[in-house]
Amino acid sequence: MTFDFVEPIVFAMLSVGVIAAGAAVVLINRITAAALLMAFTFLCMAGMFVLLGAETIAAFQVLIYVGAITVLILYGVMFTKSGDRPYALFFQHQTPIAAIFVAAIAIPVLLLAFSFNAPAPPPRGGDLPGLATSVFTDFAFPFEIASVLLLAAMVGAIVLTKRDEAEGADTRRRERR
Amino acid sequence: MIPLGAYIFVSAVLFFIGCAGVLVRRNAVVILMCVELMLNAANLAFVAFSRRYGAIDERGSVFVVFVFVIAAAEVAVGLGIVLSAYRNRPVVDVDEIHAMKG
Amino acid sequence: MPIGPFGLDPVIWAPLRLVIAVGLALFLILNGALLQIYLERKIQAIIQDRLGPYHVGPFGLLQTFADALKLIAKEDVRPSATDAWFFVAAPALVFCPMLASWLVLPFAYDITGADLNIGLLYLTTLGSMTVLGIVIAGWASNNKYALVGGLRSAGQLISYEIPQILALVTVALVVGSLSMRTITASQPGPLVNVLVLPFSFLVYFIAALAETNRTPFDLPEAESELVAGWLTEYSGMRWGTMLALSEYGNVTVVCSIIVTLWFGGWQGPGVDALPLLGVVWFTLKVYAFILAFMWIRATLPRLRIDQLMSFCWKGLIPVSLLNILVVATLALAFPSSRVPIAIANWLLVVAFVAGIPFVQRRRLAALRARARATAQPVRAAS
Structure with a gap:
């Protein structure tokens, strides 16, 4: 008895999850629900990485996307609370043009997608040693640059969201009174 | 064994969903989410090619690590911009934030 | 045909082993929560010179069952x-990651759900997923105390994840693996990792207290300011799942990580002759740390939210980065010996412990000076 039939079933479930949740993010009206569905998309995507045998990438995916980015976006949603709007105000004016534009590119690409085929890969273990070797040898310099980029982004985000000193002092004075 | 084409197809579908979302939605936070979806779709293609073509030392997956870095930086700065715009005037719709328009 | 354990086909054994692991984990979580609530009450009672629960059953043992x-x-x-x-x-979002992290805990030699080669990364990943559930709970409650509690908790968990991961990195550097089994096997006999990396252990222990919302870091549920934090609107078994099961389960997971990484895991006298004895040793070590958590809870007062954040960002993260720098440099310079790393790490511990009163005195002096400068003149009561 073999368990070969499991992999296609899991793949089908994961791809339905990815595509349905992704479409719902675009179409759903409630932003908090959209953020949670986005997290669900990311989780299904992590499952796909595991199916491909890239378990380290899957762990990073969950750690960064679900643990950090979704929480950040939820923070953003909570701080910019705008009530649910009517569906008419939901899309922008250029929706028809945008839809045609996207469809024009998407349909040929999607038709082409199935033509990719790879020879059966050599059986390998996990991707941890290979990934670590690459990151710390050939890609060490880009890796350092990426850390500088992160630092710059952190400083930028703090500067952008920091209240002005004068404004803060003003509110404090008002509170005291 | 799942064919490589199936992974690329899912990746392409998710990418175009995200693309449509960026072009169509008004809410700035939702647009950020759609950009994340597009980045993630690209990740899937990277990992699928890297694993299936047997790249030495997971060359493709390394780029996914960089995409993670870019995604985190982009969300942090993007939300910072949205929040500071919201503080000036409480709107999050991208077609109403036009203070820099001449 | 290859034969697995108990004469079973390995193809059947693999899923069966997973089912057994999940069943065992659920059993242990449920019983562990009951036992830990009882212990928590009794130990706090002893420390505070009270009796604690004593009505239901002998020594009040059945009190938590009744609850x-x-x-x-x-x-x-x-x-x-x-x-x-x-x-x-x-x-569910809070409970499931905690349940899933029991998969990789090594209870004894070969008694583990799955020995992933990214075990440590897997555990940190699941730890970070808890935040999502807490934010959602705070948001969904539609209550300002719950919302503030949820946001505080998210900020705290995200901040303290960083020193936690940085502390794990040093262990991975020294051992050279992320697999829980390899890490356990790298500490033969009495040569446990805490002798080599005491400073990483100290940082991880402090961060773990914050990650599991234990005093002195139980800000999210600070009842004097926030009612019950993000748990305000929950009651019944939903509250029970979130608080009792998830919190005590998380404490157990964190203590298991500490024991596996720094205290030799299931190893102990007599394990070679009788492998199942490993379970006993592992449980004993884990409960020793759980008791330490409870002791701390009964002893220390709660921090303020700004103190909590500044302690993490200005204290723990810089020193753990320094720790990584030192350990990595020494591991590169002396690849065959762990003695230099151990000496440097013990020196860091001494510097950290000695530095705290010094920094604290300077901080208090600055605060006092500022208070004096901005104080209102005292008027005589008329």
């Missing part, structure tokens, strides 16, 4: 202004 039955029998209340889907989903 659990009460929770299960309670009416399932959902306040009408809450967000139906999210309110119900939040306890």
